Amino acid sequence: METSAVLYTAAFIAYGLMDVLGLMPQEISSAGLTLPGLFSKYFGDPSLDFTRYHLRRTTCSVIVHLFLPLVYCIGLSFVCPSLHMFNPRLWSATTLSIWLPSVTVGMIGLSIALYWYTNNWQRHPMTVQLSQLGQPWRRVAGSINAEFLHIDKFVSQLGGSTVIVTDSWIIQCNVHSVNLIHQRDAVLNVAAADEHNFTLDGQSKQYLTINVNSINSKFKSFSIRLNSHQYSQLTDKLQAPIRTARTVLIQQSLxxxxxxxxxxxxxxxxxxxxxxxxxxxxxxxxxxxxxxxxxxxxxxxxxxxxxxxxxxxxxxxxxxxxxxxxxxxxxxxxxxxxxxxxxxxxxxxxxxxxxxxxxxxx
Incomplete structure (x- = not known):
């Protein structure tokens, strides 16, 4: 393979992994070269309609990320013309093995998005969770939208996950999904704490893993991670205390x-x-x-x-x-x-x- 193709492949894989995992550097995010930045007009403003924003954001993320292999192939055809990526008569078995899975994965992503979008988002996983909390689901969504506007909500972002705690809700927004639970149904446990001594600012940091379980069997459990210095802010916003394992020692900020x-x-x-x-x-x-x-x-x-x-x-x-x-x-x-x-x-x-x-x- 030509040097240009190798460099293109390495750069594409690095950018793709950062985007899929939500680990995009601040410089790239500030330039608007992320999905929320590129599709901001379509996603809308989360402050105006939090639930609709994330319905669109997660759906778009699935489409784009499953189309990445196909985008890679198209880009490779320009970087390395000798591969004849656009000439089926000159395709080798290797070229065909690249095109076929790429197109298939892209079509799967498009099918998933259409399945979620049809019937007024009724089949989207986030909508399914909202429907189990009350009918119609838009009434429950309206409650979340209203509380998201409160300035005293707790917000913590770590990697590709954002944790939001309002007066009544615990919400985790991931790259491709949204987990939510009503505070009255939540049982939280500090499961683990890991320390990182080598950080960019030269200070030791401790990160907590907190399991969020539901007393309602219809909802799956999920885990959130946050800096231990934010722990007191989180507990101030929660209605129930967090259980801590005896082996976990939480570091507090000065x-x-x-x-x-x-x-x-x-x-x-x-x-x-x-x-x-x-x-x-x-x-x-x-x-x-x-x-x-x-x-x-x-x-x-x-x-x-x-x-x-x-x-x-x-x-x-x-x-x-x-x-x-x-x-x-x-x-x-x-x-x-x-x-x-x-x-x-x-x-x-x-x-x-x-x-x-x-x-x-x-």
């Missing part, structure tokens, strides 16, 4: 460890009694999900001593949001000073420390 220490200190500080006749509490201004849980009250030193100042704001924040606010205002280059540092009140900017945050006595 920020997560500090937030845990912040919460423990607040619990040791004691309780703040809301004065009688105070206005009713409104949802936390940070997350709008729960009622306020903490009050800033200077107790670390006498009123006029130290950096901290008295805060006269009414309770407006939950413990989780307050801990994240405090952590975000610390010097990232001096983690040793975080525990003894201060932060401004989110509302009045009065400085406070960890000793000045008290849980509400409701």
């Amino acid at each position: 920020s997560d460890r500090f937030i845990s220490a912040f919460r423990e200190q607040v619990q040791r500080n004691g309780m703040y009694q809301i004065p009688p006749g105070s206005p009713a509490l409104e949802p936390c201004v940070g997350c709008l999900q729960v009622l306020p849980q903490v009050k800033i009250q200077k107790m670390c030193a006498p009123v006029d001593d130290g950096q901290c100042r008295q805060c006269f704001c009414r309770p407006m924040w939950c413990l989780s949001c307050m801990s994240k606010w405090f952590a975000a205002r610390q010097d990232k280059d001096r983690p040793d000073s975080w525990m003894s540092s201060t932060a401004p009140c989110p509302m009045c900017r009065a400085k406070f420390c960890m000793l000045d945050v008290f849980e509400l006595s409701l």
Whole structure:
């Protein structure tokens, strides 16, 4: 085989594998040389119609990837004209053995896509899952579309898989498929943790494998992978706790460890009694999900001593949001000073420390 044909084959295989496995480099993705980039007008906007976007995306992925062998043959005919790929009278047994499987695989991909598309997507695997969750399936799809618009959803992308957790749904979007399960039916287990010491940024990273099982036998189980530093964000969004095997030790990021220490200190500080006749509490201004849980009250030193100042704001924040606010205002280059540092009140900017945050006595 000619050198040009060998180089073309190597480049095509490399690009094809990266696309099929969803491991396309960021530079190529930014240039729009991926399926979502090339077919963005056909796929639509996932923010406007999440389910329809993935119905079209997965179908297109199956067609394109099963047509890759045929595309390879067509390209090879231009790179290496001596093979006479377009002249059946000059075909050798080798040429025929290349054309025949390529055309067959491509037709299989087209048949699968037509099967999924006909009858208004009723046979698509994603539609089948939605139909088992309720009828009509578009009503269930509408619920997913609405929750996908929420800005507080959890999103994690690793390789060719994207995990999305909304208030009610756990969704895994793969290159050729979409797995989804309602949170009320989900049982999650941390099955394994693997560490990678040699990374591009020179830092050790831990990745967790979490099995998502359904109490509904109609739905198959699936596994998700994510960076252990995202574990706390995932658990905050889940309605049920995740079971962890005894042999698995989850590494937390420095920020997560500090937030845990912040919460423990607040619990040791004691309780703040809301004065009688105070206005009713409104949802936390940070997350709008729960009622306020903490009050800033200077107790670390006498009123006029130290950096901290008295805060006269009414309770407006939950413990989780307050801990994240405090952590975000610390010097990232001096983690040793975080525990003894201060932060401004989110509302009045009065400085406070960890000793000045008290849980509400409701």
